[in-house]
Amino acid sequence: EDKVVQSPLSLVVHEGDTVTLNCSYEVTNFRSLLWYKQEKKAPTFLFMLTSSGIEKKSGRLSSILDKKELFSILNITATQTGDSAIYLCAVSLRSGGSNYKLTFGKGTLLTVNP
Amino acid sequence: GAVVSQHPSRVICKSGTSVKIECRSLDFQATTMFWYRQFPKQSLMLMATSNEGSKATYEQGVEKDKFLINHASLTLSTLTVTSAHPEDSSFYICSASGGLAGGIYTDTQYFGPGTRLTVL
Numbered sequence: 001e002d003k004v005v006q007s008p009l010s011l012v013v014h015e016g017d018t019v020t021l022n023c024s025y026e027v028t029n030f031r032s033l034l035w036y037k038q039e040k041k042a043p044t045f046l047f048m049l050t051s052s053g054i055e056k057k058s059g060r061l062s063s064i065l066d067k068k069e070l071f072s073i074l075n076i077t078a079t080q081t082g083d084s085a086i087y088l089c090a091v092s093l094r095s096g097g098s099n100y101k102l103t104f105g106k107g108t109l110l111t112v113n114p
Numbered sequence: 115g116a117v118v119s120q121h122p123s124r125v126i127c128k129s130g131t132s133v134k135i136e137c138r139s140l141d142f143q144a145t146t147m148f149w150y151r152q153f154p155k156q157s158l159m160l161m162a163t164s165n166e167g168s169k170a171t172y173e174q175g176v177e178k179d180k181f182l183i184n185h186a187s188l189t190l191s192t193l194t195v196t197s198a199h200p201e202d203s204s205f206y207i208c209s210a211s212g213g214l215a216g217g218i219y220t221d222t223q224y225f226g227p228g229t230r231l232t233v234l
Contacts, residue, residue, distance in 0.1 A: 043207075
């Protein structure tokens with residue numbers, strides 16, 4: 001069975017702190033790993049990672065994938081209250097032909113206090 | 115770019131009625147659309163995958179006759195919850211993928227804002 005495990009499940013920090021969110025996976029037919037941010041509604045896309053060791057960066061957020069150890073991390077530096085959200089990790093798997101599907105982890109609930 | 119809309123955002127219906135939810139990709143052609151369900155404090159659970167012009171592929175445990183999916187065009191997919199019951203109350207989210215981008219298939223899914231269904 002394909003598994004995506006995120007840790008921690010929840011995290012409370014103060015503004016300005018740096019956080020690291022973890023995602024490990026055990027899947028067959030791995031294609032890519034994606035990070036999403038979910039606030040009150042549906043998830044918004046952050047990063048897609050396909051190659052090991054190449055950091056993707058967007059402002060204060062960055063992410064990297066290790067395909068040998070089967071995990072990814074999402075870093076957020078100088079956190080702000082607006083970073084408070086659920087961060088979802090998803091692995092894209094081939095599901096037959098050219099089709100694929102995402103398997104999601106349970107998410108990490110990040111709360112940034114002023 | 116990559117904007118996906120859903121309509122309605124919220125619907126309340128009586129038990130036994132059917133509800134249709136629309137998912138549209140506004141600025142790209144979605145060769146594949148996905149329907150998810152999310153319960154409170156839980157992650158997204160994939161219900162089905164639909165490719166334009168063909169039948170949807172349902173995940174194990176999802177009733178095809180209850181959750182009818184139609185993907186009639188490259189910008190529109192619909193989910194109809196037939197004979198809805200209170201246990202169908204949930205947050206339904208669609209996502210769309212553009213398939214071919216720059217000669218490489220992309221698996222990035224862009225999500226709609228979701229539809230909150232409440233069945234009384």
